[in-house]
Amino acid sequence: MEEVNVGIVGLGNVGSGTLAILAENADQIALKLGFRLRVAAVCSRSVQERAIPQAFAAARRTTNWRDLVTDPGVQIVAELVGGNGVAGDIIDAAIAHRKSVVTANKELMGSCGPEIWDRAIRAGINLAMEASVCGGIPIHAVLREGISGDRVTALHGILNGTSNYILTEMEKRGDPLDTILAEAQKLGYAEADPSADIDGFDARSKLALLAALAFGEKILPSDIFVEGIRRISPMDFRYAHTLEHTIRLVCTARQTHDGLILSVRPALIPQSTILASVQGAYNAVWVKGAFGQDTFYYGRGAGPKPTGVAVVSDLMRVAREIRFGSPERVSPFAHERLGEYKPVSVTLQKSAYYLRFRVSDRPGILALLAGILASKHISLESVLQEPCDTKHDLPFVITVEPTSEQSVCDAVAEMAQLDFLREPPLALPMETGL
Amino acid sequence: MEEVNVGIVGLGNVGSGTLAILAENADQIALKLGFRLRVAAVCSRSVQERAIPQAFAAARRTTNWRDLVTDPGVQIVAELVGGNGVAGDIIDAAIAHRKSVVTANKELMGSCGPEIWDRAIRAGINLAMEASVCGGIPIHAVLREGISGDRVTALHGILNGTSNYILTEMEKRGDPLDTILAEAQKLGYAEADPSADIDGFDARSKLALLAALAFGEKILPSDIFVEGIRRISPMDFRYAHTLEHTIRLVCTARQTHDGLILSVRPALIPQSTILASVQGAYNAVWVKGAFGQDTFYYGRGAGPKPTGVAVVSDLMRVAREIRFGSPERVSPFAHERLGEYKPVSVTLQKSAYYLRFRVSDRPGILALLAGILASKHISLESVLQEPCDTKHDLPFVITVEPTSEQSVCDAVAEMAQLDFLREPPLALPMETGL
Numbered sequence: 001m002e003e004v005n006v007g008i009v010g011l012g013n014v015g016s017g018t019l020a021i022l023a024e025n026a027d028q029i030a031l032k033l034g035f036r037l038r039v040a041a042v043c044s045r046s047v048q049e050r051a052i053p054q055a056f057a058a059a060r061r062t063t064n065w066r067d068l069v070t071d072p073g074v075q076i077v078a079e080l081v082g083g084n085g086v087a088g089d090i091i092d093a094a095i096a097h098r099k100s101v102v103t104a105n106k107e108l109m110g111s112c113g114p115e116i117w118d119r120a121i122r123a124g125i126n127l128a129m130e131a132s133v134c135g136g137i138p139i140h141a142v143l144r145e146g147i148s149g150d151r152v153t154a155l156h157g158i159l160n161g162t163s164n165y166i167l168t169e170m171e172k173r174g175d176p177l178d179t180i181l182a183e184a185q186k187l188g189y190a191e192a193d194p195s196a197d198i199d200g201f202d203a204r205s206k207l208a209l210l211a212a213l214a215f216g217e218k219i220l221p222s223d224i225f226v227e228g229i230r231r232i233s234p235m236d237f238r239y240a241h242t243l244e245h246t247i248r249l250v251c252t253a254r255q256t257h258d259g260l261i262l263s264v265r266p267a268l269i270p271q272s273t274i275l276a277s278v279q280g281a282y283n284a285v286w287v288k289g290a291f292g293q294d295t296f297y298y299g300r301g302a303g304p305k306p307t308g309v310a311v312v313s314d315l316m317r318v319a320r321e322i323r324f325g326s327p328e329r330v331s332p333f334a335h336e337r338l339g340e341y342k343p344v345s346v347t348l349q350k351s352a353y354y355l356r357f358r359v360s361d362r363p364g365i366l367a368l369l370a371g372i373l374a375s376k377h378i379s380l381e382s383v384l385q386e387p388c389d390t391k392h393d394l395p396f397v398i399t400v401e402p403t404s405e406q407s408v409c410d411a412v413a414e415m416a417q418l419d420f421l422r423e424p425p426l427a428l429p430m431e432t433g434l
Numbered sequence: 435m436e437e438v439n440v441g442i443v444g445l446g447n448v449g450s451g452t453l454a455i456l457a458e459n460a461d462q463i464a465l466k467l468g469f470r471l472r473v474a475a476v477c478s479r480s481v482q483e484r485a486i487p488q489a490f491a492a493a494r495r496t497t498n499w500r501d502l503v504t505d506p507g508v509q510i511v512a513e514l515v516g517g518n519g520v521a522g523d524i525i526d527a528a529i530a531h532r533k534s535v536v537t538a539n540k541e542l543m544g545s546c547g548p549e550i551w552d553r554a555i556r557a558g559i560n561l562a563m564e565a566s567v568c569g570g571i572p573i574h575a576v577l578r579e580g581i582s583g584d585r586v587t588a589l590h591g592i593l594n595g596t597s598n599y600i601l602t603e604m605e606k607r608g609d610p611l612d613t614i615l616a617e618a619q620k621l622g623y624a625e626a627d628p629s630a631d632i633d634g635f636d637a638r639s640k641l642a643l644l645a646a647l648a649f650g651e652k653i654l655p656s657d658i659f660v661e662g663i664r665r666i667s668p669m670d671f672r673y674a675h676t677l678e679h680t681i682r683l684v685c686t687a688r689q690t691h692d693g694l695i696l697s698v699r700p701a702l703i704p705q706s707t708i709l710a711s712v713q714g715a716y717n718a719v720w721v722k723g724a725f726g727q728d729t730f731y732y733g734r735g736a737g738p739k740p741t742g743v744a745v746v747s748d749l750m751r752v753a754r755e756i757r758f759g760s761p762e763r764v765s766p767f768a769h770e771r772l773g774e775y776k777p778v779s780v781t782l783q784k785s786a787y788y789l790r791f792r793v794s795d796r797p798g799i800l801a802l803l804a805g806i807l808a809s810k811h812i813s814l815e816s817v818l819q820e821p822c823d824t825k826h827d828l829p830f831v832i833t834v835e836p837t838s839e840q841s842v843c844d845a846v847a848e849m850a851q852l853d854f855l856r857e858p859p860l861a862l863p864m865e866t867g868l
Contacts, residue, residue, distance in 0.1 A: 021725050025585050031650070032582060130580065136726045138580020145579060146564065146572020148466060149746025151459050216465070274732060277711045291455050292570045292743035295733035298708060299726065309726035312583025325759045 004319035005040035007068040007099075009090055010080035011050045014104050014131065015042075017304025018080065018311045023053035029316060037312075037319055043068040069093045076318050078311060079103040084111060091116060095123050100322060102314040104131035104307055110209040114218060126321055128314035133209045134159065134283050136299040136306025138313070142287075143213050150289035152214040154254040156431070159206040159264075161281035161301045162190050162197035163229050163249045167266075168279045171246060174234045189281070199228035200264040203251050207264055210285065211253035215260060217342070219253075225346035227265040231426050236356060239384055239397045240268050243354070243430075246276045250431060259344030268354050268430040347406040351429040352381065355398045355412070358422040361391040365420055372414050373400060376407040393422055399430065438753035439474035441502040441533075443524055444514035445484045448538050448565065449476075451738025452514065452745045457487030459746070467750055469757060477502040503527045510752055512745060513537040518545060525550060529557045534756060536748040538565035538741060544643040548652060560755055562748035567643045568593065568717050570733040570740025572747070576721075577647050584723035586648045588688040590865070593640040593698075595715035595735045596624050596631035597663050597683045601700075602713045605680060608668045623715070633662035634698040637685050641698055644719065645687035649694060651776070653687075659780035661699040665860050670790060673818055673831045674702050677788070677864075680710045684865060693778030702788050702864040781840040786815065786864040789832045789846070792856040795825040799854055806848050807834060810841040827856055833864065 006022075008015055022029070022039060030036045041060040044050055052059060062068055069077055069090060077094040081087045084107045091108070094101045101120065103109065108116070109132045120127040130140045134157075143152075158164050162184065169180045181198065184190035196202040201221075208221045229249050240247050245268040254261045269276050274296055278284045283301030288294055300306035359365055370380060378400050385396040400408070408427050416424040440456075442449055456463070456473055464470045475494040478484055486493060496502055503511055503524060511528040515521045518541045525542070528535045535554065537543065542550070543566045554561040564574045568591075577586075592598050596618065603614045615632065618624035630636040635655075642655045663683055674681050679702040688695050703710050708730055712718045717735030722728055734740035793799055804814060812834050819830040834842070842861050850858040 017725075021583060025583065025725065028585050029583065136729060138576050138729070141575050141580030142572050145747060145751055146575030147743055147747055148750050149455060149459065149463065149748075150743045151462050272711075272713075274708065274711045277706075277708045279706075289743060291451075291459065291739040293734055293737075293740055295570060295572070295731070297729070297731055299729035303727075305725040306727060309581055309584045309723060313579060313581055314583075316582050317579055 002323075003036045003038040004322055005038050005073050005075045006078060006315055006319075007041040007043070007071060007074035007076070008039060008078045008080060009043045009065045009068055010082065011042060011044035011047065012080065012082070013304040014082070014307045014311065015044070015078075015080040016050075017308030018078065019053055019056065021305065021308045021312045022315075023055040025312070026055060029312070033316055033320060035319075035323060037315060040073045041068045041071055065090050066093065069097055069099065074099060075322055076100045076102060076315060078315065079105060080311065081105075083107055088112065092119070095119050095125060098123055098125055100126040100128075100318045102128045102131075102311055102318060104311055105129070106132045106205060106209060109133075110205045110212075110221065113209065113212065126318045128318050130314045131307050131310035133206050134285060134299070135302045135310060137283055137285060137297050137301070138310065139210065139285050139297055140213060141313075142295075142297060147287065147289060147292055147295065150292045152255075152287055153290050154252070154288040155211060155214050156275065156286040157207065157210065157251040158248055158275065158278050158282070158284045159210070159251045159301065160197055160200070160203040160249060161283060162194070163200070163203070164278065165189060165281045166198065167229060167232065167247060167249065170232070170234055171237045174237075176233060177230065198230060200226040200249060203249060204264045207251040207253060207262065210251075211260070211262060214287070215253065215255070217260065219262065219343060223262055223343040225263040225265065229266050232266050235386065235395055236426070236428075238386060239356065240354070241271070242384055243268065243382075243399065244271050245269060245430065246271050247428070248275065248278070250275075256344070256348065258348045259342040261346055261349050262343055263346045263349070266428055268428055270432070347404065347409060349405040349429070350402050351405065352402045352432060353400050353408050354428045354430055355400065355408075356395065356426040356428075357398070358393055358395050359420045360422065361394045362420060368418065369398065369415060372411050373398070376403075376411045378403045378407055378411060405429075436757075437470045437472040438756055439472050439507050439509045440512060440749055440753075441475040441477070441505060441508035441510070442473060442512045442514060443477045443499045443502055444516065445476060445478035445481065446514065446516070447738040448516070448741045448745065449478070449512075449514040450484075451742030452512065453487055453490065455739065455742045455746045456749075457489040460489060463746070463750060467754060469753075471749060471753055474507045475502045475505050499524050500527065503531055503533065508533060509756055510534045510536060510749060512749065513539060514745065515539075517541055522546065526553070529553050529559060532557055532559055534560040534562075534752045536562045536565075536745055536752060538745055539563070540566045540639060540643060543567075544639045544646075544655065547643065547646065560752045562752050564748045565741050565744035567640050568719060568733070569736045569744060571717055571719060571731050571735070572744065573644065573719050573731055574647060575747075576729075576731060581721065581723060581726055581729065584726045586689075586721060587724050588686070588722040589645060589648050590709065590720040591641065591644065591685040592682055592709065592712050592716070592718045593644070593685045593735065594631055594634070594637040594683060595717060596628070597634070597637070598712065598717075599623060599715045600632065601663060601666065601682060604666070604668055605671045608671075610667060611664065632664060634660040634683060637683060638698045641685040641687060641696065645694070645696060648721070649687065649689070651694065653696065653777060657696055657777040659697040659699065663700050666700050669820065669829055670860070670862075672820060673790065674788070675705070676818055677702065677816075677833065678705050679703060679864065680705050681862070682709065682712070684709075690778070690782065692782045693776040695780055695783050696777055697780045697783070700862055702862055704866070781838070781843060783839040783863070784836050785839065786836050786866060787834050787842050788862045788864055789834065789842075790829065790860040790862075791832070792827055792829050793854045794856065795828045796854060802852065803832065803849060806845050807832070810837075810845045812837045812841055812845060839863075
């Protein structure tokens with residue numbers, strides 16, 4: 001049984017998960033493929049200290065990725081270094097040497113994916129990147145093959161496990177964000193600098209990549225409105241529950257008459273929707289199609305083994321094509337080919353909104369706020385107030401009927417000037433179309 | 435721009451949905467592929483009365499499938515007739531004429547899938563069957579490509595929309611099965627003869643096909659334990675809710691030390707699990723992998739357009755391979771290749787159980803039942819009884835700690851002899867591993 005030979009660059013979490021699966025699942029992989037996947041070479045700066053599974057003890061070990069990429073015994077290069085640095089050089093060199101590439105690199109695919117794909121297509125090699133977004137969820141296979149005949153009209157995701165863990169713990173336990181974050185940091189679930197997770201930037205780069213795949217449009221993270229979860233507090237969950245909703249950091253890409261509205265922001269979602277049942281560090285993607293309607297995909301967003309499954313599945317597909325002939329490549333980004341989806345400002349969005357206030361109480365506050373809303377032609381839906389003793393820091397909530405984001409922004413800006421407000425109003429959209 | 439030519443046999447629900455998508459989404463399909471999909475011929479017994487989209491007005495219309503299959507202008511045959519009858523002849527003839535085949539045929543793929551695949555592989559043509567199971571959920575692409583590197587250890591599904599609709603309506607409204615079924619029949623959601631849906635046989639043939647794909651094992655519907663939902667009543671939902679569970683018709687294929695346990699049966703599942711949020715006519719598949727852990731897929735199980743998306747996505751994949759060269763086929767069934775999974779009896783299953791009784795009340799009943807359980811070494815977990823006026827038809831529930839199905843069957847058989855029981859005890863497993 002002939003083999004296909006793989007070189008692995010990067011032996012961090014994803015690299016070691018990939019090696020483990022290739023070793024532990026070797027027989028089943030061979031039975032599925034009809035041939036073996038052999039790890040011919042591994043590269044890492046600390047390769048001599050790394051434990052390599054016994055099955056691949058004969059693999060060449062190098063600290064220099066150029067040795068691996070130019071090794072005539074390597075047919076597929078798995079770039080598992082990550083980031084925007086040397087990873088790009090590794091992939092470029094692999095393509096230049098006509099090696100197929102499997103990558104788990106979200107940053108690189110998000111920023112230079114289209115250009116890298118073009119080079120790969122011209123070189124006649126294959127590029128696979130299932131692991132670059134939503135680790136354990138095979139969303140790329142779904143979009144590329146499973147529902148390729150559909151026309152995606154909207155995509156909603158929970159794409160950052162850390163922020164979802166924090167929100168669902170806040171919901172369960174009623175503790176404030178700082179407490180849960182500190183705990184998560186102690187347990188290693190959250191970074192010392194938590195900004196990428198809780199300010200929404202990590203989710204934003206994932207959404208950019210996912211939306212690019214779904215809509216065939218070049219989408220930059222900077223095209224995407226982003227708001228993190230720092231202002232969400234346990235009382236927002238209590239009010240949301242009263243409204244039969246919950247709160248999640250929702251990533252949205254939605255085609256409208258005006259164009260593609262893209263956002264990452266905390267939003268109220270109905271408790272009855274399946275997205276509301278995504279707990280802890282899980283990821284999920286909800287796709288709406290013009291023809292197939294709703295489909296939903298859920299799994300681990302990260303982790304050595306779940307992401308390793310994505311890498312190994314890609315290696316199998318690419319290896320099969322190397323062995324048995326390969327169809328012409330079609331860039332999954334297909335930028336400027338579909339050309340129907342243009343990002344537009346989130347202020348064009350129409351939605352119901354949840355407005356949460358903290359005020360120093362005095363007579364006439366509600367009348368004043370209601371007056372501002374009326375002046376923007378926004379209709380009140382409900383007013384909610386929990387029992388509260390502290391007159392000087394009184395929370396309450398107004399929900400309003402569907403209106404434009406712009407009107408809400410205008411109203412909130414005007415309200416923020418009022419001296420009885422302890423902080424600017426918190427405005428969250430209420431997603432009803434889920 | 436050259437085209438790939440498709441012939442469609444069968445213009446029922448799925449055929450007309452497929453035609454509509456091919457027409458309405460033609461431009462985006464062409465942009466994704468780099469060439470057009472043209473419908474060159476359509477076949478149906480009533481083809482003259484069928485509305486064909488304007489875009490395909492020039493298609494050859496025939497009532498004789500042999501004309502279509504032998505038409506040199508047809509490169510891919512879409513078999514959308516369904517069932518175990520003429521569909522098999524159509525596919526055989528297409529393979530004999532070296533046409534690639536796309537099929538939505540659950541019955542045929544479930545009963546003769548492996549043999550048909552072998553013929554297709556020998557003929558060097560492609561066979562695609564995404565639409566044959568879970569219509570709008572691209573589960574075949576997921577298993578074939580997305581998570582092919584993983585080793586599936588268990589699969590749980592809600593695979594019959596009609597029975598899930600009935601159960602979730604019963605849960606919401608508290609009406610008995612007969613009332614909801616009669617309504618569903620009036621609305622056309624359920625067949626005049628509802629047995630296939632509510633006795634679990636439709637779900638069973640879907641599970642056979644899905645488990646065959648997931649485990650690479652030849653699995654016949656007759657290998658699968660089946661129990662329908664006829665005995666479920668609103669009171670079972672009330673008791674289940676007290677236990678923080680709900681009830682669904684759960685299809686399970688689970689690898690154990692003894693072998694593969696396969697069942698279709700109503701089961702209690704925790705309300706907190708994502709499977710519990712599958713409402714109405716939706717389908718869902720939960721996959722557990724040795725490496726990737728939990729992934730979950732959800733969508734419409736049927737309907738012209740959702741199933742049409744699966745057919746069109748398959749047509750695109752097959753057409754791309756026709757245009758650009760095709761990898762050697764690998765049968766997704768891979769029967770007798772993986773060879774690790776052998777169906778074993780459901781009586782080997784270990785689980786907690788829910789036992790619901792209806793009795794003519796008299797002293798000593800609980801002691802008698804508890805005695806029978808103790809004699810089988812089954813430990814009680816809880817006893818629940820709703821307030822009830824009717825001494826002669828008193829319902830109550832006993833839940834027991836994890837034990838073997840065989841012990842529960844033995845206990846239930848012994849209990850069924852007791853004269854105070856109004857009907858044999860209803861025993862449902864409580865799925866905790868979801």
